[in-house]
Amino acid sequence: MKLWSKVFGRPLKDREEESIRVGVIAGLAVMAPDALSSVAYGTQEILIELDRAGVQALWYVLPISAVIVLLLIFLVTSYRQIIRSYPGGGGAYIIGRDTLGSTASLIAGAALLIDYTLTVAVSVTAGVAAVVAAFPELAPWTVIFSVLIVGFLGLVNLRGLRESAQAFALPTYLFIAMVLIMAVVGLSVHVPHAPAWHMYVTPPVSFVSLFVILRAFSSGSSALTGVEAISNGVPVFRGPSPARARMTLLLLGLFLGSMFLGTSIIAYRFHIVPSLDTTVLQQLASDIFGRGIYFYLLSFVTMAILAIAANTSFAGFPLLSSIMARDQWMPRMFLSRGDRLVYQNGVIILALTAILLIVIFRGNTTNLIPLYAIGVYMSFTIAMLSLAVKTWRNRANIPARQSWLLIVMGGVGATLTAIVVVVSLITKFTEGAWIVAVVLPLLILGMHRIRRHYRAVADELRVTDLSIKPVLLHVVAVVPINSINRLSIDTLSYALSLADEVIALHVVRSVEPGQQFAERWKKWAPDPRIKLAVVPTQYRSVVRPIVRYVDLVAHQNPEQRTLIILPELVVSHVWEHFLHNQLSLTLETSFIFRKDISVMIMPYRLKSY
Amino acid sequence: MKLWSKVFGRPLKDREEESIRVGVIAGLAVMAPDALSSVAYGTQEILIELDRAGVQALWYVLPISAVIVLLLIFLVTSYRQIIRSYPGGGGAYIIGRDTLGSTASLIAGAALLIDYTLTVAVSVTAGVAAVVAAFPELAPWTVIFSVLIVGFLGLVNLRGLRESAQAFALPTYLFIAMVLIMAVVGLSVHVPHAPAWHMYVTPPVSFVSLFVILRAFSSGSSALTGVEAISNGVPVFRGPSPARARMTLLLLGLFLGSMFLGTSIIAYRFHIVPSLDTTVLQQLASDIFGRGIYFYLLSFVTMAILAIAANTSFAGFPLLSSIMARDQWMPRMFLSRGDRLVYQNGVIILALTAILLIVIFRGNTTNLIPLYAIGVYMSFTIAMLSLAVKTWRNRANIPARQSWLLIVMGGVGATLTAIVVVVSLITKFTEGAWIVAVVLPLLILGMHRIRRHYRAVADELRVTDLSIKPVLLHVVAVVPINSINRLSIDTLSYALSLADEVIALHVVRSVEPGQQFAERWKKWAPDPRIKLAVVPTQYRSVVRPIVRYVDLVAHQNPEQRTLIILPELVVSHVWEHFLHNQLSLTLETSFIFRKDISVMIMPYRLKSY
Secondary structure (H helix, E strand, O other): OHHHHHHHOOOOOHHHHHHHOEOHHHHHHHHOHHHHHHHHOHHHHHHHHHHOOOHHHHHHHHHHHHHHHHHHHHHHHHHHHHHHHOOOOOHHHHHHHHHOOHHHHHHHHHHHHHHHHHHHHHHHHHHHHHHHHHOHHHHHHHHHHHHHHHHHHHHHHHHOHHHHHHHHHHHHHHHHHHHHHHHHHHHHOOOOOOOOHHHHOOOOOOOOOHHHHHHHHHHHHHHHOOOOHHHHOHHHEOOOHHHHHHHHHHHHHHHHHHHHHHHHHHHHHOOOOOOOOOOHHHHHHHHHHOOOHHHHHHHHHHHHHHHHHHHHHHHHHHHHHHHHHHOOOOOHHHHOOOOOOOOHHHHHHHHHHHHHHHHHOOOOHHHHHHHHHHHHHHHHHHHHHHHHHHHHHOHHHOOHHHHHHHHHHHHHHHHHHHHHHHHHHHHOHHHHHHHHHHHHHHHHHHHHHHHHHHHHHHHHHOOOOOOOOOOOOOEEEEEEOOOOOHHHHHHHHHHHHHOOEEEEEEEEOOHHHHHHHHHHHHHHOOOOOEEEEEEEOOOOOOHHHHHHHHHHHHHHOOOOEEEEEEEEEEOOOHHHHHHOOHHHHHHHHHHHOOOOOEEEEEEEEOOOO | OHHHHHHHOOOOOHHHHHHHOEOHHHHHHHHOHHHHHHHHOHHHHHHHHHHOOOHHHHHHHHHHHHHHHHHHHHHHHHHHHHHHHOOOOOHHHHHHHHHOOHHHHHHHHHHHHHHHHHHHHHHHHHHHHHHHHHOHHHHHHHHHHHHHHHHHHHHHHHHOHHHHHHHHHHHHHHHHHHHHHHHHHHHHOOOOOOOOHHHHOOOOOOOOOHHHHHHHHHHHHHHHOOOOHHHHOHHHEOOOHHHHHHHHHHHHHHHHHHHHHHHHHHHHHOOOOOOOOOOHHHHHHHHHHOOOHHHHHHHHHHHHHHHHHHHHHHHHHHHHHHHHHHOOOOOHHHHOOOOOOOOHHHHHHHHHHHHHHHHHOOOOHHHHHHHHHHHHHHHHHHHHHHHHHHHHHOHHHOOHHHHHHHHHHHHHHHHHHHHHHHHHHHHOHHHHHHHHHHHHHHHHHHHHHHHHHHHHHHHHHOOOOOOOOOOOOOEEEEEEOOOOOHHHHHHHHHHHHHOOEEEEEEEEOOHHHHHHHHHHHHHHOOOOOEEEEEEEOOOOOOHHHHHHHHHHHHHHOOOOEEEEEEEEEEOOOHHHHHHOOHHHHHHHHHHHOOOOOEEEEEEEEOOOO
């Protein structure tokens, strides 16, 4: 118990809730890494797609990044609006539920849950990949490192969100500073063969197909994943939560936009061609600052930000799943909050699923990224569409200019994000996007079944008529006994006190000892309500005949209740456990799966000797 | 359940016992591999020790091997005698117990149990090492391979001994044939620079210290480990078991002696110098037959025989531990025989301990061998000393010549084997023999504590006075309830039928809902024997307040019995489990560790919907 407190911190009372919430600075450290870390691969994903169409095509990184930043502006504005309307969090799921109905909200919710899981897997493996790029000799450890990091994140988050915010503030802000500095320096230093200013705005002659552009846009838009996190986790912020959350989202948008656009522009300026060996950020750092301290520090901080990007999911998943569990779409266990006021089951399930994914995909990020963006963009589409629809319905109560702005922005945003979903699904279908197309419907189906189950159970258990009262039942207790000793006498006493009938069950391997025991029993002559049953066995195990006998008793008298009482010796030292109770343990396990028979475990304390 | 039967075979009845026993041919395949496989390293161990004193010293392999074979003759004769006297098995432990008393028998028994465990670890890793010698690229997999083989052996032995005998007969007899053929061919082919005949009997001039000789003798005597196995496992043979066991032991002695002596002689004839890369057997095979099919087949068969040598332990350990458990020196669980008439707990514990050893020693056999021989030789010493003492005591009833033969042989044998124990302990103390010197006393101490515990418990539970009868107790049942519904009504009904008092325990997080519930309860007005207790909590979890409340109830009324009744929803599908019962499960676990309170699990079957 003490070790538990050391690892997870002391139990918190309900009224301490406010103390574990965060402000804007810490909130950004928890909620932003997911989005910010996208800078580590966003530009790179665009360049990889464009590079396939030739080096000349790399220019298109500029307009594509510009469109993505425009989309970012739409998203930030929309989600700030959503936070205002839904201060309880839940983002796309909640606004979808209220505006478009349960199907849309389930798609958004399920997609986000999938996405949070993928984020953990993608981020951590990408972080490890960044380290491996700097120290290639670590390559064989990729999977193990990744799994360990996920486990560590899980543990920290079981302590609480505030704790993880404090732990991760430094790398977050360091990453922001280093990328921004690199962008500024990269724009200002002299570069041989740097493109002239007009080249930034004039497309090169080479023809690039719309398909390549769309594909590059879809890939690059993974840079915006994580922007939704704050809207889901509004309750994480200290009051007034919505105001703090909106402020944090605004800051996030500013940082993310400038870092992403800056990276794309200097990547073009430095003629960066994507490579298999190093990341675009590393190429830039090495071109601008050389392969020195800045390079290695940036590599390290990138790893850190990628790994703690996963932490954003640990903030989002448990909250969203608890909100969905409250609506009965998810198992009730996601509703229970542990000692540290954390929805601990969400944290645990998230960590385990992510570890499973990492192991299945063998730590290869690129295989996971197609899966990753689709879910977020589905939720983006639903959120923005909901916002547009909601504003349209409410347009009477809102100033016309503001409502039209929101409707147009929601509509254009929904269209752009829907394009990303469709293009990603089509182009990356065989690369793994099919998994989303399979898992998402299955998950939604499962959620429907969960809700149906809960409703059916609730209907069955509901009592409206208060005239239904507890009644007396006829109870038969079975007590397996080996010999007449203090333990069996005490067990029989308990059984006699509880039940209407008691059967002392004695299993024998041959006839003679059975007769001997029956005679001894007769001589002993306990209370006549206790009947002796001597059962033969052809096997060594007494478990099988006991289970069979009790089943028979229960089956023959369906109107009565059958109870098996298993004594358990309580010993003074832990090691002494291994000397006893093998039978009770086996019987307990057997009966817990029988489902018709109640099992009672009766501790019997031995005197110290 | 079906899969279980597929893997482990159908359950066997008690009267089928005879059908699972083995004859001489199959018995040799189970019982001999341990001893026979020693040929794979016995000669080599001698050569390694002698080589330290210079190449000239290698000659001493001949007289040392001769002494070891003499010792083998003593051992086979003695153990055949022991089998005759103790047809129930148990070997050194049993004869030690009857002749020298419990301390000697415990030393022999504990030493053998340690040894069986070490045998599994040593044999399997040595087998894997033999394969790795042939295919060096497998080196990094040594530990994993070894663990898998131990796991496989455990599974086969859970099916039964006969099964493993059938599986392992081929490699055993193939190994015997191949080594004997190699010895014969090796003695007859022309070898350039072969030593002249007189050189086999004349010591070379070089002086070799007695210490080196003793050390080489001790190391080489590891070749005899495993000879005791048959005496421990006599009941494994079909009736008349002792006759079959004695025959098997005689055959084992003949094969082992000729193979070991043959290997040592041709090793001298071929001027084999021990090497780190290959084994002596492999060097001989490659010198005599070239690096062809014979070499690879022998390497493979050596691996097989080494791995299945471990199987001998799987025959010995469970039997010996069951015999010692019957004498209350070991936990009772070693007495229980499973569906396949196997002492399955012995098999499982043996496999797990061996796997632990392999992992700790990282699959390096040589580190384990010093530990390995000491235990067997302790049991040899005790067995032969017991035989001498027993014969001396019984000399009136035995023909004088036979009794003197047994006494002298027992005495000399005990001295020789004691020398091995002492020399091994001294020379290999720092290399790991200290572990035996630490573990053996601890194990014996543990066995004494186990017996003391069993006796104390038996004394405490024993009832001689049959006037002690079951009596009626006052029982208070606590039922945690969340709301008034069919489930809680049924649970309360059950509680009311069982107990004298029932407390319905309702946990609330704030005052108001508690009052509401109390009012609803008042309106409902169930049986007055059911009292409602509303308990506030400052934490989310209801587990803590429930445990605290029940503890309080139990503490305040020490003369009455307290029972907590936990309902468990029985659902139609497995996945639905995850939607319920979280609370019952947690409470069950909490209370099973409380030790003062009985826990009853009441299944509540939901209607299908």
